[in-house]
Amino acid sequence: MIRPRRSTSRLSTSLLASSLFYIGCCPAAAQDAALPRLAEIESVAVEDGIDLDVQERYRSEFAPVGYPVGSWRIYPAVNASLGWDNNLFGAQDERTSAGFLQIEPMVAARLSASQLEVALDASGRLARFLNQPQARENAYRLAAFARHDLSASSIEGGVDFEQLVERRESSEFPGGRVAPSTFLRKRAYATFRHQSGRFGGLATVDYTMFNFRDTDALTAAGEPVARIDQDVRDRNTLRGSLRGEFSVGPALALFVQGTGSSIDYRKDAIAPGVPNLGGSEYTVLGGVVLRPTSLFQGSLGAGHVTRKYRSADLRSIGGFAVNADVRYFLTPLVTLSAQASRTIEEAVLQGARGYISNTATLRADYELLRPLLINVRASYQHNDFRSSPRADRIVDLGAGGRYQANRHLGLDMDLSYVSRSVSRDPSASSFDEFRLRVGAAYNF
Numbered sequence: 001m002i003r004p005r006r007s008t009s010r011l012s013t014s015l016l017a018s019s020l021f022y023i024g025c026c027p028a029a030a031q032d033a034a035l036p037r038l039a040e041i042e043s044v045a046v047e048d049g050i051d052l053d054v055q056e057r058y059r060s061e062f063a064p065v066g067y068p069v070g071s072w073r074i075y076p077a078v079n080a081s082l083g084w085d086n087n088l089f090g091a092q093d094e095r096t097s098a099g100f101l102q103i104e105p106m107v108a109a110r111l112s113a114s115q116l117e118v119a120l121d122a123s124g125r126l127a128r129f130l131n132q133p134q135a136r137e138n139a140y141r142l143a144a145f146a147r148h149d150l151s152a153s154s155i156e157g158g159v160d161f162e163q164l165v166e167r168r169e170s171s172e173f174p175g176g177r178v179a180p181s182t183f184l185r186k187r188a189y190a191t192f193r194h195q196s197g198r199f200g201g202l203a204t205v206d207y208t209m210f211n212f213r214d215t216d217a218l219t220a221a222g223e224p225v226a227r228i229d230q231d232v233r234d235r236n237t238l239r240g241s242l243r244g245e246f247s248v249g250p251a252l253a254l255f256v257q258g259t260g261s262s263i264d265y266r267k268d269a270i271a272p273g274v275p276n277l278g279g280s281e282y283t284v285l286g287g288v289v290l291r292p293t294s295l296f297q298g299s300l301g302a303g304h305v306t307r308k309y310r311s312a313d314l315r316s317i318g319g320f321a322v323n324a325d326v327r328y329f330l331t332p333l334v335t336l337s338a339q340a341s342r343t344i345e346e347a348v349l350q351g352a353r354g355y356i357s358n359t360a361t362l363r364a365d366y367e368l369l370r371p372l373l374i375n376v377r378a379s380y381q382h383n384d385f386r387s388s389p390r391a392d393r394i395v396d397l398g399a400g401g402r403y404q405a406n407r408h409l410g411l412d413m414d415l416s417y418v419s420r421s422v423s424r425d426p427s428a429s430s431f432d433e434f435r436l437r438v439g440a441a442y443n444f
Helices: 012-025
Strands: 067-069 072-085 098-112 116-129 137-149 153-165 182-196 199-212 215-218 224-228 235-249 252-265 269-271 279-290 296-309 317-331 334-345 354-369 372-386 391-404 409-423 431-443
Touching (some): 137 182, 279 317, 296 334, 317 354
Antiparallel strands (some): 067 072, 072 098, 072 431, 116 137, 182 199, 199 235, 215 224, 235 252, 279 296, 296 317, 317 334, 334 354, 372 391, 391 409, 409 431
């Protein structure tokens, strides 16, 4: 999904403080359960509409100050949460529920100059479940980023190293009752942006490596009975993208974007005589960009996506592609956002060439009080498999809030409900899960 962003400028300080405020009082998004997908490609245009968004708005009285170390500024923080999950292993029957404790230490370092910004980040997430050692989760992230601004252009790049926990509703998740599935995602990327008058352009390239850890098949009592080898899912992806924009007016621009990827799997075969899914993917999108106005901001794009495989035994996949992300500023205190996408995803363990993923998400953020933000959200995903009759329908509902008492202390709560319905695949379970989490964060 594509969202406008802003560059280093007179407003970059407020953006940094706002992002640190969000990180400091809420669980680190990069450490939460994740889908094994590539990072999003951002848009060309840089706009100053972030203060219209309730969730991202800069609030100077709550922004962490940090500690100066030479030309750098260091921002340490820690989150601690208690919660309850009513279906730890995503089981259709014989559910296991448990309370949990989650600790998230993090530290960020920033160096900002007139035309240069450098950022270093480290964070982790440790989750432990009462009387359920097989459900424990360990995630972490190390990242470095640098950007240099020129008169009408910017050059940026960075590296990420993450260990993530795969969501159980993921259509790529191993079938059966299994322990958490974790994977390493390593990424290096570089991006060049240029804006001149009505024309803007973006060129980006990234290289991402996925390494899936082996995990355990479990009994109904949660005891390991077999080891699940996930090496066949390991893959490396080299991706490049070019995008051009033309401004029709102050509130509207048109864009065309092309993206190509080369996907290489560590193992050539999933099983004897069954080729793996290495190949290439191409996406062409065209659409409109809505500049920040009193009401709307975002991007709407549609086009075509094609996935081709190296093995002659596998037919290509192609079809309609969608990538949309729009925010509606209903009032200064309410922001509504909507995202939609239609993409091709991997399905190595499911006996398919992949699947078409259709996703739609809605969210509302409300500034009830200056330090108190609440939200509600809903998403629906339909995954239609190729070379397999399987189809998944995933519903994700949630609500939450955060209260920032001062620069140092923040409190937050989150409720979530997930339902996955699997049809025409007896080896994969349909299930639902409810999770409650209450936490506190401290910015030192």
